[in-house]
Amino acid sequence: AQSVTQLGSHVSVSEGALVLLRCNYSSSVPPYLFWYVQYPNQGLQLLLKYTSAATLVKGINGFEAEFKKSETSFHLTKPSAHMSDAAEYFCAVSDAGNQFYFGTGTSLTVIP
Amino acid sequence: ETGVTQSPTHLIKTRGQQVTLRCSSQSGHNTVSWYQQALGQGPQFIFQYYREEENGRGNFPPRFSGLQFPNYSSELNVNALELDDSALYLCASSRQGGYEKLFFGSGTQLSVL
Numbered sequence: 138a139q140s141v142t143q144l145g146s147h148v149s150v151s152e153g154a155l156v157l158l159r160c161n162y163s164s165s166v167p168p169y170l171f172w173y174v175q176y177p178n179q180g181l182q183l184l185l186k187y188t189s190a191a192t193l194v195k196g197i198n199g200f201e202a203e204f205k206k207s208e209t210s211f212h213l214t215k216p217s218a219h220m221s222d223a224a225e226y227f228c229a230v231s232d233a234g235n236q237f238y239f240g241t242g243t244s245l246t247v248i249p
Numbered sequence: 250e251t252g253v254t255q256s257p258t259h260l261i262k263t264r265g266q267q268v269t270l271r272c273s274s275q276s277g278h279n280t281v282s283w284y285q286q287a288l289g290q291g292p293q294f295i296f297q298y299y300r301e302e303e304n305g306r307g308n309f310p311p312r313f314s315g316l317q318f319p320n321y322s323s324e325l326n327v328n329a330l331e332l333d334d335s336a337l338y339l340c341a342s343s344r345q346g347g348y349e350k351l352f353f354g355s356g357t358q359l360s361v362l
Binding site: 171173178179180181182183186227229235236237238239240241242 | 253280282284289290291292293294297299304305307339341350351352353354355356
Protein backbone atom coordinates (compact mmCIF):
# COMPACT_ATOMS: atom_id res chain seq x y z
CA ALA A 138 0.00 0.00 0.00
CA GLN A 139 1.10 3.51 -0.70
CA SER A 140 0.88 6.43 1.69
CA VAL A 141 2.55 9.71 2.52
CA THR A 142 3.00 11.51 5.80
CA GLN A 143 3.51 15.24 5.92
CA LEU A 144 5.14 16.40 9.14
CA GLY A 145 3.79 19.74 10.31
CA SER A 146 0.32 20.83 9.29
CA HIS A 147 1.37 24.47 9.58
CA VAL A 148 4.74 26.04 8.80
CA SER A 149 5.59 29.73 9.16
CA VAL A 150 8.70 31.33 7.70
CA SER A 151 9.88 34.89 7.27
CA GLU A 152 10.06 36.37 3.81
CA GLY A 153 13.48 35.52 2.37
CA ALA A 154 14.03 32.55 4.70
CA LEU A 155 14.45 28.92 3.74
CA VAL A 156 11.28 26.92 3.17
CA LEU A 157 11.38 23.25 4.20
CA LEU A 158 8.25 21.12 3.97
CA ARG A 159 8.62 17.49 5.01
CA CYS A 160 7.19 14.40 3.34
CA ASN A 161 7.84 10.75 4.07
CA TYR A 162 6.39 8.01 1.94
CA SER A 163 5.56 4.38 2.23
CA SER A 164 5.53 2.30 -0.90
CA SER A 165 5.89 -1.37 -1.71
CA VAL A 166 7.16 -0.58 -5.18
CA PRO A 167 9.47 2.11 -6.56
CA PRO A 168 7.35 5.19 -6.10
CA TYR A 169 6.47 8.12 -8.23
CA LEU A 170 6.39 11.18 -5.98
CA PHE A 171 4.81 14.56 -6.48
CA TRP A 172 4.38 17.91 -4.78
CA TYR A 173 1.29 19.95 -5.49
CA VAL A 174 0.32 23.46 -4.35
CA GLN A 175 -3.21 24.67 -3.72
CA TYR A 176 -4.10 28.34 -3.50
CA PRO A 177 -7.39 29.36 -1.85
CA ASN A 178 -10.48 28.39 -3.82
CA GLN A 179 -8.41 26.73 -6.52
CA GLY A 180 -7.50 23.24 -7.64
CA LEU A 181 -4.07 21.69 -7.21
CA GLN A 182 -1.14 22.72 -9.36
CA LEU A 183 1.89 20.49 -9.90
CA LEU A 184 5.16 21.87 -8.49
CA LEU A 185 7.40 18.94 -9.36
CA LYS A 186 7.55 15.18 -9.75
CA TYR A 187 10.07 12.40 -9.21
CA THR A 188 9.96 9.42 -11.56
CA SER A 189 13.22 7.57 -10.86
CA ALA A 190 15.52 9.84 -12.81
CA ALA A 191 17.68 12.37 -10.94
CA THR A 192 17.15 12.31 -7.18
CA LEU A 193 17.19 16.11 -6.98
CA VAL A 194 14.14 17.41 -8.78
CA LYS A 195 13.66 21.04 -9.73
CA GLY A 196 10.19 22.43 -10.07
CA ILE A 197 8.43 25.67 -10.76
CA ASN A 198 8.70 28.89 -8.75
CA GLY A 199 12.16 28.00 -7.40
CA PHE A 200 11.07 24.88 -5.51
CA GLU A 201 13.04 21.66 -5.49
CA ALA A 202 12.84 18.30 -3.74
CA GLU A 203 15.30 15.53 -3.04
CA PHE A 204 14.38 11.86 -3.15
CA LYS A 205 16.17 9.92 -0.39
CA LYS A 206 15.38 6.24 -0.59
CA SER A 207 17.26 5.36 2.61
CA GLU A 208 15.11 7.84 4.54
CA THR A 209 11.93 7.28 2.48
CA SER A 210 11.68 11.04 2.24
CA PHE A 211 10.88 13.60 -0.42
CA HIS A 212 11.17 16.98 1.31
CA LEU A 213 10.33 20.19 -0.52
CA THR A 214 12.63 23.20 -0.24
CA LYS A 215 12.99 26.73 -1.52
CA PRO A 216 16.01 28.87 -0.62
CA SER A 217 14.14 32.13 -0.18
CA ALA A 218 10.44 32.41 0.64
CA HIS A 219 8.26 34.93 -1.15
CA MET A 220 4.91 36.25 0.01
CA SER A 221 3.28 34.61 -3.01
CA ASP A 222 4.39 31.17 -1.73
CA ALA A 223 1.73 31.24 0.99
CA ALA A 224 -0.55 28.31 0.15
CA GLU A 225 -1.37 24.70 1.02
CA TYR A 226 1.18 22.13 -0.13
CA PHE A 227 0.45 18.46 -0.71
CA CYS A 228 2.83 15.58 -1.17
CA ALA A 229 1.53 12.62 -3.16
CA VAL A 230 2.69 9.16 -4.16
CA SER A 231 1.61 6.97 -7.06
CA ASP A 232 2.53 3.37 -7.78
CA ALA A 233 2.19 3.91 -11.55
CA GLY A 234 -1.29 2.55 -11.29
CA ASN A 235 -4.32 4.71 -11.40
CA GLN A 236 -4.42 6.19 -7.94
CA PHE A 237 -2.60 9.03 -6.27
CA TYR A 238 -2.32 9.05 -2.48
CA PHE A 239 -2.13 12.52 -0.99
CA GLY A 240 -0.89 13.64 2.37
CA THR A 241 -2.97 15.81 4.66
CA GLY A 242 -1.20 18.95 3.53
CA THR A 243 1.02 21.64 5.03
CA SER A 244 -0.18 25.21 5.20
CA LEU A 245 2.69 27.62 4.55
CA THR A 246 2.52 31.13 5.99
CA VAL A 247 5.09 33.71 4.92
CA ILE A 248 5.66 36.53 7.39
CA PRO A 249 6.70 39.89 5.91
CA GLU B 250 -4.65 24.18 -24.87
CA THR B 251 -7.71 24.30 -22.63
CA GLY B 252 -7.44 23.31 -18.99
CA VAL B 253 -9.72 21.19 -16.83
CA THR B 254 -13.06 22.85 -16.20
CA GLN B 255 -15.65 21.83 -13.63
CA SER B 256 -19.24 22.84 -13.14
CA PRO B 257 -20.93 24.05 -11.09
CA THR B 258 -18.45 25.82 -8.81
CA HIS B 259 -20.74 25.71 -5.81
CA LEU B 260 -23.77 23.60 -4.97
CA ILE B 261 -26.07 23.30 -2.00
CA LYS B 262 -28.18 20.18 -1.54
CA THR B 263 -30.17 18.60 1.24
CA ARG B 264 -29.62 15.19 2.74
CA GLY B 265 -31.09 12.38 0.63
CA GLN B 266 -30.94 14.28 -2.66
CA GLN B 267 -28.90 13.33 -5.70
CA VAL B 268 -26.23 15.46 -7.37
CA THR B 269 -24.32 15.43 -10.67
CA LEU B 270 -20.99 17.16 -11.07
CA ARG B 271 -19.38 17.72 -14.45
CA CYS B 272 -15.83 17.88 -15.72
CA SER B 273 -14.22 18.64 -19.07
CA SER B 274 -10.75 17.20 -19.35
CA GLN B 275 -7.71 18.93 -20.75
CA SER B 276 -7.16 18.60 -24.47
CA GLY B 277 -5.26 15.43 -25.34
CA HIS B 278 -6.01 13.67 -22.06
CA ASN B 279 -7.93 10.38 -22.07
CA THR B 280 -8.11 9.69 -18.35
CA VAL B 281 -10.24 11.41 -15.74
CA SER B 282 -9.99 10.94 -11.98
CA TRP B 283 -12.26 12.25 -9.26
CA TYR B 284 -11.13 13.17 -5.78
CA GLN B 285 -12.98 14.26 -2.65
CA GLN B 286 -11.26 16.84 -0.47
CA ALA B 287 -12.84 17.33 2.92
CA LEU B 288 -12.06 20.50 4.85
CA GLY B 289 -8.49 20.42 6.14
CA GLN B 290 -7.68 17.13 4.43
CA GLY B 291 -5.83 15.99 1.35
CA PRO B 292 -7.71 14.76 -1.70
CA GLN B 293 -9.06 11.21 -1.48
CA PHE B 294 -9.33 9.09 -4.62
CA ILE B 295 -12.90 8.24 -5.62
CA PHE B 296 -12.42 6.58 -9.01
CA GLN B 297 -10.81 6.91 -12.40
CA TYR B 298 -12.20 6.53 -15.90
CA TYR B 299 -10.21 5.53 -18.96
CA ARG B 300 -11.80 5.08 -22.36
CA GLU B 301 -15.27 5.30 -20.84
CA GLU B 302 -14.67 2.45 -18.39
CA GLU B 303 -14.06 2.64 -14.65
CA ASN B 304 -10.37 1.93 -14.14
CA GLY B 305 -9.93 1.81 -10.40
CA ARG B 306 -11.93 2.85 -7.38
CA GLY B 307 -11.11 4.11 -3.93
CA ASN B 308 -12.91 3.35 -0.69
CA PHE B 309 -16.21 4.98 -1.57
CA PRO B 310 -19.67 3.36 -1.51
CA PRO B 311 -21.61 2.47 -4.68
CA ARG B 312 -23.81 5.56 -4.35
CA PHE B 313 -20.80 7.36 -5.83
CA SER B 314 -20.87 6.60 -9.54
CA GLY B 315 -19.49 8.11 -12.68
CA LEU B 316 -19.44 8.28 -16.42
CA GLN B 317 -16.93 9.19 -19.06
CA PHE B 318 -18.07 10.27 -22.50
CA PRO B 319 -16.43 9.75 -25.91
CA ASN B 320 -14.96 13.27 -25.75
CA TYR B 321 -13.37 12.26 -22.41
CA SER B 322 -15.53 14.59 -20.34
CA SER B 323 -16.92 13.05 -17.19
CA GLU B 324 -19.67 13.16 -14.61
CA LEU B 325 -19.67 12.27 -10.92
CA ASN B 326 -23.04 11.25 -9.51
CA VAL B 327 -23.77 10.94 -5.83
CA ASN B 328 -27.07 9.45 -4.68
CA ALA B 329 -28.70 9.65 -1.27
CA LEU B 330 -26.51 12.52 -0.12
CA GLU B 331 -25.23 12.47 3.44
CA LEU B 332 -23.95 15.34 5.55
CA ASP B 333 -20.42 13.90 5.35
CA ASP B 334 -20.49 14.24 1.58
CA SER B 335 -19.93 17.98 2.05
CA ALA B 336 -16.53 18.59 0.48
CA LEU B 337 -14.63 20.00 -2.46
CA TYR B 338 -14.84 17.59 -5.39
CA LEU B 339 -11.86 17.75 -7.69
CA CYS B 340 -11.61 16.41 -11.19
CA ALA B 341 -8.19 15.69 -12.67
CA SER B 342 -7.26 14.67 -16.17
CA SER B 343 -4.12 12.98 -17.39
CA ARG B 344 -2.70 10.75 -20.02
CA GLN B 345 -2.96 7.12 -18.99
CA GLY B 346 -0.48 6.04 -16.37
CA GLY B 347 0.00 6.78 -12.68
CA TYR B 348 3.34 8.39 -13.31
CA GLU B 349 1.74 11.02 -15.45
CA LYS B 350 0.97 14.20 -13.63
CA LEU B 351 -2.60 15.10 -12.85
CA PHE B 352 -4.06 18.37 -14.08
CA PHE B 353 -6.74 19.53 -11.67
CA GLY B 354 -9.80 21.66 -12.14
CA SER B 355 -10.78 24.27 -9.57
CA GLY B 356 -13.36 21.95 -8.05
CA THR B 357 -17.01 21.94 -7.08
CA GLN B 358 -17.77 22.89 -3.50
CA LEU B 359 -20.71 20.75 -2.38
CA SER B 360 -22.58 21.56 0.80
CA VAL B 361 -25.13 19.08 2.10
CA LEU B 362 -27.59 20.48 4.65
